[in-house]
Amino acid sequence: MMGKLKVYADRMSQPSRAVLIFCRFNGIDFEEIKVDISKRHHLSPEFREVNPLQKVPAIVHGSFNLSESHAILVYLASAFPGIADHWYPSDLYRRAKIISVMDWHHSNLRHGAVNYVINTVLGPATGRPLNPKAAAEAEKVLLSSLSKLEDIWLNGDGHFLLGVSQPSIADLSMVCELMQLEVLDEKDRSRILSPYKKVLQWIEDTRTATNPHFEEVHNILYRAKKKFEQQRSRVAETGTEPSNKMGGHSKM
Amino acid sequence: MMGKLKVYADRMSQPSRAVLIFCRFNGIDFEEIKVDISKRHHLSPEFREVNPLQKVPAIVHGSFNLSESHAILVYLASAFPGIADHWYPSDLYRRAKIISVMDWHHSNLRHGAVNYVINTVLGPATGRPLNPKAAAEAEKVLLSSLSKLEDIWLNGDGHFLLGVSQPSIADLSMVCELMQLEVLDEKDRSRILSPYKKVLQWIEDTRTATNPHFEEVHNILYRAKKKFEQQRSRVAETGTEPSNKMGGHSKM
Incomplete structure (x- = not known):
């Protein structure tokens, strides 16, 4: 069991939005954790544990953490079952x-x-x-x-x-x-x-x-x-x- | 049959070198085609046919063409048989x-x-x-x-x-x-x-x-x-x- 996916995001960040829309559209069961950049929450010690690069979006999936929105989107399209092939084609x-x-x-x-x-x-x-x-x-x-x-x-x-x-x-x-x-x-x-x-x-x-x-x-x-x-x-x-x-x- | 891989590169370009070293190290049979940026060869009509973005490196493999060095490296590691897994792990x-x-x-x-x-x-x-x-x-x-x-x-x-x-x-x-x-x-x-x-x-x-x-x-x-x-x-x-x-x- 991987545990529920956690998505650390600030919706004012465009790559955060891409990841959130992808998760919601594809029915992925996830928890959205708000990281408010305007309040410098991305620089907190807690978030540094999640992503040492101190950028959103980032995900935690069980013991696995990942940053960079493109890498996250590729991971989600590959790791979760039932994602339609057009999102990240196998061809x-x-x-x-x-x-x-x-x-x-x-x-x-x-x-x-x-x-x-x-x-x-x-x-x-x-x-x-x-x-x-x-x-x-x-x-x-x-x-x-x-x-x-x-x-x-x-x-x-x-x-x-x-x-x-x-x-x-x-x-x-x-x-x-x-x-x-x-x-x-x-x-x-x-x-x-x-x-x-x-x-x-x-x-x-x-x-x-x-x-x-x-x-x-x-x-x-x-x-x-x-x-x-x-x-x-x-x-x-x-x-x-x-x-x-x-x-x-x-x-x- | 895909035809022999063609790699369009200028060795003074760092992403071109990465692709060339990868091909040579992994014994990929390819032809290196020099695109001299200092002589503006990347802006020629011939190269525009290969890569409309007019950047090196670019590859042509049969009827398939591709630009951006990271995408090329991923493609090569996936398309050619026998490339060791550590280059682009399947995990x-x-x-x-x-x-x-x-x-x-x-x-x-x-x-x-x-x-x-x-x-x-x-x-x-x-x-x-x-x-x-x-x-x-x-x-x-x-x-x-x-x-x-x-x-x-x-x-x-x-x-x-x-x-x-x-x-x-x-x-x-x-x-x-x-x-x-x-x-x-x-x-x-x-x-x-x-x-x-x-x-x-x-x-x-x-x-x-x-x-x-x-x-x-x-x-x-x-x-x-x-x-x-x-x-x-x-x-x-x-x-x-x-x-x-x-x-x-x-x-x-």
Whole structure:
């Protein structure tokens, strides 16, 4: 007996959300343990025992612990019975392609998106100042990544990455990453995403394929979006500087 | 019949070297096709057919093509018969841990090492100016990654990552990354690496475990190291600015 799976997560962290949605969609019996990054809970001695790297998400399954969301998703798809094959195909070639796009993700879409969002909106919630120069550099990586998603990875007949008709763990990981852009000023978000029609459709298709879990797990992000919108309105009306006490924060 | 494996690589690229050493060590019958990044061969229409992302390494195996070195290493370890299990263990838990450390690598050791080397030495060979501020930021990521390697990933009784006695594809990937530091000024390289005794021993252990292939595939890097040393001596003696025509360059 492995004992019940424990998932240590902060729903404001995009890779945490991917793992939670995967577990819920696939009916995995698990316990969600909240690690609030804005309250520095990831730096606690207790969490250090779970993950010495002090990052969410992390899992404990019996005596086995594991970090890094892609590794966790692969593990869950392999360790639990009855997970549909499309999530992490057993076919050698399809699996290799999914690993390839997930490897590509790290230094491209994730690097661009997470650094853009932190340096334009979320930084202060984790104690970092906003940095327009770093944001501009991150935007270049983000736009280049979106362009490659549109032209290469989503270049196929299906609704999902690599042209297939059902989502894989790669779709879930990368769409959750792009969802983080919800906290941006709406004009800014639209400017970045609207040229990429296939990407926009793919976000919707992944949402639809994994609902109601997708929306439920993203609710915290929609609430943060509203708070940031209200904050921007107040600044626009009164010229008051925003406080840095927003609940929003990211994994990085 | 899949046809002979083709490996598109530039030996000055650390992930290219990892794939080449893996193929040679494991007796895989393959053809190495040189893609010279310093001559912009990765941007050619011919190579775009092989890998639309225009990065090395990439492989073609029959009608199947694949990019991203980690995905390639996983594919090779799975597709070719007779590869020893330690490279990519079939055990669910050991495999999950190896995937975890390889995922961690992207935004940590690789991000720090590649950006430090490009911004201190290799940039001009790929048409980029040296950038001391970017180098300083990369150094922080590099040192933090080395510290985590020393204290977490190499914290075990064995010679290799995760405390085991034989190398995995993760060891090969990450040691090839650290070998890129050979092109640095020796004082600089020593300043960065010498505090990390386990890391230094691990580099030697991985070299020994995969020789003579490790050294043969790294020869180009040792030649580049000599050229950079001579260049630095000339600058020190004459005060002449170095030319930007070195053969050194990296994947990024």
